[in-house]
Amino acid sequence: MSRRLLLVHAHPDDETITTGGTMARYAADGAEVVLVTCTLGEEGEIIPPELAGLGSWAADQLGGYRSGELSAALRALGVTGHRFLGGIGGWRDSGMAGTPAAEHPRAFATGPLDKQVRQLRAIVDEVRPDVLVTYNAFGGYGHPDHIRAHEITMAVADAARRVFHIASGGGALLPPEAPATEITTTIDIRPYLAAKIAALRAHATQVTVNPPEFALSNGVPQPIADGEYYTLVRGPRQGAETDLFGGLA
Incomplete structure (x- = not known):
């Protein structure tokens, strides 16, 4: 049976931090794994001091640099399918809620929802x-771009004439206080x-790695867990406990 997995993420590095092991597993198993990245992550903080000049506050070249990091990360995961929503640079990192980045004319979180839905629907149809x-309704931790990624994914699924398994969460995006159910x-x-x-390690502007831990720009260590965790939003649950494709004929 041909198996196809499509993941919708907001910024480069989100795919690896939260679903990288899952992507590697299914790619190795022969499934078609396709990542949709919604922005270039232009508003990200930068860990290596020597690259600080790439930031949006300076040369504003971080997005292009992060696209190269993303390509390297996907090679490490064995994933060859990738699309930028609306094409590379089509939508821009909106930054956290309340920041000036949300006012940018290409800001993803405040862009026209109907246009973004059409763009994602074209990829899903392909x-x-x-x-x-994708993320849960809170975007995992409340980032506006993550919330918008959830919104457009659910809108496409609701309008499609097909039945999908839809899963949300993935690794660190599941709130630690979430009940096991x-x-x-x-x-x-x-x-x-x-x-x-x-x-x-490929996402070096955003992540430092010291196994069995990694850290983002805040320097707080987080475990590199042995598992990645999901909530099945739609689709048959039998067999889904250990397999995102569980229950599919």
Whole structure:
């Protein structure tokens, strides 16, 4: 059976931090894995001091640099399918809520929802995925771009004349205080940890890696977990406890 997995993420590095092991697993298993990245992450903070001049507050070249990091990360994960929503640079990182970045004319979170839905629908019609993965309604931790990614993914799924498995969450995006009943699928990524670690290292402007931990620009260590965790929003649950494709004929 042909299996197709499509993941919708907001910025480069989100895919690796939250779903990298899952992507590596299914790519290795022969599934078609396609990532949709909605922005270039232009508003991200920068960890290496020597690259600080790339920032939006300086040369504003971080987005292009992060697209190269993303390409390297996908190679490490064994994933060849990738699209930027609306084309590369089509939508811009909106920054956190209340920041001036949200006023940019290409800001993803404040852009026209109907246009973004059409763009994602075109990708879904092309790929014809069996499983869609995105964030929960809160965007994992409330980032406006993550919330918009959830909104457009659900809008496309609601309008489609097909039945998808739809899963939300993924690794660090699931709130630590979430009750265990919200987790319906656990993907064992232990065989793919080396690939995930290599992909994390590819995102060097955003992530420092010291296995078994990694840290973002705030320097707070986070574990590189053995599993990635999802909530099945739609689709048959039988067999979905350990497989995002579980229950599909």
